[in-house]
Amino acid sequence: MTREQLxxxxxxxxxxxxxxxxxxxxxxxxKLNDDLGLDSLDAIDLxxxxxxxxxxxxxxxxxxxxxxxxxxxxxxxxxxxP
Amino acid sequence: MNRVVVTGIxxxxxxxxxxxxxxxxxxxxxxGIRRMAEWQKIKGLQSFxxxxxxGFDPQRIPRPAxxxxxxxxxxxxIASDDAVRDAGLAPEYLRSGRxxxxxxxxxxxxxxxxxxxxxxxxxxxxxxxxxxxFMKVMGHSAAANAAVHxxxxxxxxxxxxxxxSSAQAIGLGYxxxxxxQQEVMICGGAEELHATTAGTFDxxxxxxxxxxxxxxxxxxxxxxARDGLAVSEGAAIMVLEDRERALSxxxxxxxxxxxxxxxxxxxxxxxxxxEGMLRCMRSSLISAGLEPGDIDYxxxxxxxxxxxxxxxxxxxxxxxxxxxxxxxxxxxxxxTIGACGSMEAIFSILMMRExxxxxxxxxxxxxxxxxxxxxxxxxxTVQAGKILSNSFAFGGIxxxxxxxxxxx
Numbered sequence: 492m493t494r495e496q497l498x499x500x501x502x503x504x505x506x507x508x509x510x511x512x513x514x515x516x517x518x519x520x521x522k523l524n525d526d527l528g529l530d531s532l533d534a535i536d537l538x539x540x541x542x543x544x545x546x547x548x549x550x551x552x553x554x555x556x557x558x559x560x561x562x563x564x565x566x567x568x569x570x571x572x573p
Numbered sequence: 574m575n576r577v578v579v580t581g582i583x584x585x586x587x588x589x590x591x592x593x594x595x596x597x598x599x600x601x602x603x604x605g606i607r608r609m610a611e612w613q614k615i616k617g618l619q620s621f622x623x624x625x626x627x628g629f630d631p632q633r634i635p636r637p638a639x640x641x642x643x644x645x646x647x648x649x650x651i652a653s654d655d656a657v658r659d660a661g662l663a664p665e666y667l668r669s670g671r672x673x674x675x676x677x678x679x680x681x682x683x684x685x686x687x688x689x690x691x692x693x694x695x696x697x698x699x700x701x702x703x704x705x706x707f708m709k710v711m712g713h714s715a716a717a718n719a720a721v722h723x724x725x726x727x728x729x730x731x732x733x734x735x736x737x738s739s740a741q742a743i744g745l746g747y748x749x750x751x752x753x754q755q756e757v758m759i760c761g762g763a764e765e766l767h768a769t770t771a772g773t774f775d776x777x778x779x780x781x782x783x784x785x786x787x788x789x790x791x792x793x794x795x796x797x798a799r800d801g802l803a804v805s806e807g808a809a810i811m812v813l814e815d816r817e818r819a820l821s822x823x824x825x826x827x828x829x830x831x832x833x834x835x836x837x838x839x840x841x842x843x844x845x846x847x848e849g850m851l852r853c854m855r856s857s858l859i860s861a862g863l864e865p866g867d868i869d870y871x872x873x874x875x876x877x878x879x880x881x882x883x884x885x886x887x888x889x890x891x892x893x894x895x896x897x898x899x900x901x902x903x904x905x906x907x908x909t910i911g912a913c914g915s916m917e918a919i920f921s922i923l924m925m926r927e928x929x930x931x932x933x934x935x936x937x938x939x940x941x942x943x944x945x946x947x948x949x950x951x952x953x954t955v956q957a958g959k960i961l962s963n964s965f966a967f968g969g970i971x972x973x974x975x976x977x978x979x980x981x
Contacts, residue, residue, distance in 0.1 A: 510636045528637070535704030536640075543701060 643682020
C-alpha cells in the first residue's frame with residue numbers, strides 16, 4: 492500500500508469515526524486538535540481504531556507525538572512496517 | 574418548605590417520543606410491545622417480547638458529547654434536552670449552579686457492557702478497548718452524560734434502584750427543591766432494552782413467555798392469564814421547579830409534586846413483603862398531608878407478575894378500599910424498569926391534564942388474587958386532581974409519588 496493509499500484509508504476512517512467532512516482532511520498539515528477538534532480522549536480511540544483497522548501496534552510514546560494528519564500517516568505507516 | 578411543580582416534560586417511549594403521541598397511545602389503548610425475533614438466538618431465553626424506542630435522532634447531540642453515550646444515555650440526554658426546552662430554561666441558567674439533575678437507571682448501557690466485557694472475556698485483556706467505553710458502561714452514564722450536555726453545574730445524582738430508580742430520582746429532586754438547596758432539578762430515568770435484561774427476569778420466571786406470537790397481548794397486569802412482564806426501554810425526564818420561581822417567570826405548570834416516600838422491606842431481595850408497600854403508600858400520603866380518600870387515581874406498579882400484582886392489589890385495597898380507580902401503564906409499554914417511575918409519573922400528568930384515565934391494557938379477566946379494587950378496564954373521561962404513582966423494586970425498595978393538578 493502506498494503512502495497515498497494509506498492516507499486515503501486513514502482519512503476515510505477519521506471521517507467515519509469522528510464525523511468529519513472529507514474536505515477538512517485534504518491538507519496533510521491539518522492539526523488534529525486545533526483544526527479538527529479532536530481531544531485527548533479522541534486520541535486514545537483513534538489509536539485503538541488504527542490498530543484494529545491496519546492490524547498493527549502503535550507505541551504510546553510515538554502516538555503522543557502526533558499532532559498533524561501527516562504525522563498520523565507516518566506513525567501508522569511505521570507501525571505497519573516496522 | 575418550598576412547593577415543587579413540574580414545568581417541563583421530555584419523553585422517549587415505546588408509545589412515541591412526544592407528549593401528544595404518548596397521550597394518544599394511552600387514550601386509544603395502543604400497545605408498544607413487539608416480538609423481539611432477534612433474541613431467539615440467545616440460548617435458554619424464552620421471552621421474546623419487548624418495548625423498543627425508535628424514531629429519534631441521536632445526531633441531535635453533537636459528536637463530542639455523544640461519543641461517550643450508549644443508547645441509554647442518548648435517550649436520557651434527548652429527553653432531558655426536550656424537558657429543558659419545554660420548560661424554557663436558558664443555557665446560562667443551567668450553568669448558574671441553581672439547577673441540578675437527578676437521573677436514575679438500572680445499569681449503564683447494557684449493549685456497551687456486553688461489548689466491553691465480551692472483548693475482555695474473549696481476549697483476556699484490555700487491548701482494543703476504546704477510551705470512551707467506560708463512560709457508556711458506568712452506572713451514572715445517563716446522568717453524567719446528560720449533565721455534561723446541558724452544562725449543569727449544580728448537584729448531579731444518579732439513583733440506582735432498578736424499578737424504583739427514577740421515582741427515587743424525582744423524590745430526590747423534590748426534596749432538594751423543598752429544602753431550598755436547588756431551584757430547579759431535571760429528574761427522571763432511562764432504561765435500554767437488551768436481551769440480558771429480559772434474561773434476568775426470565776431466569777426467575779418473571780418474564781412473559783406465552784405471548785411471543787401475540788406480543789400486543791402481554792404484559793397483562795392484574796389479569797388471570799398474566800404470565801410475567803415484558804421488558805422495555807425509554808427515557809422520561811421532568812423539570813421540577815420551585816413554585817415561586819415558576820410563577821414569577823410565568824412558566825407552564827403541568828402539575829405539583831404533593832408528596833413522596835421511599836422505604837425498604839428489609840426482608841427478601843426478590844419477594845415483596847407487602848408490609849413495605851403499605852408503609853410506603855401511607856408515608857407518601859402523610860408527606861402530602863392527604864387522606865386515602867383524597868386520591869382520585871392510582872397508577873400501579875403492577876408489571877404482570879403473579880406475586881407482585883397480587884401483593885400490590887391487596888395493599889391498595891387495605892389502604893384505599895375498592896372505590897379509587899386503579900390501572901397499570903405496563904400493559905401499554907411494558908416494564909421500562911429504571912425509567913418506569915418517571916415515565917408513569919409523566920403518563921399520570923398527561924392523563925390528569927387531558928381529563929382521562931387509561932385502563933390497564935390486556936386486563937380482560939381480573940385475577941381473583943387481584944380483586945377487590947376498582948380496576949379500570951376502559952378509558953374513562955374524568956378530571957383526576959390527585960394521583961398516586963407506585964414503583965417497587967428488587968431489594969424490597971418501594972417508592973410512592975403523589976402528583977396534584979395544582980400549583981398554578
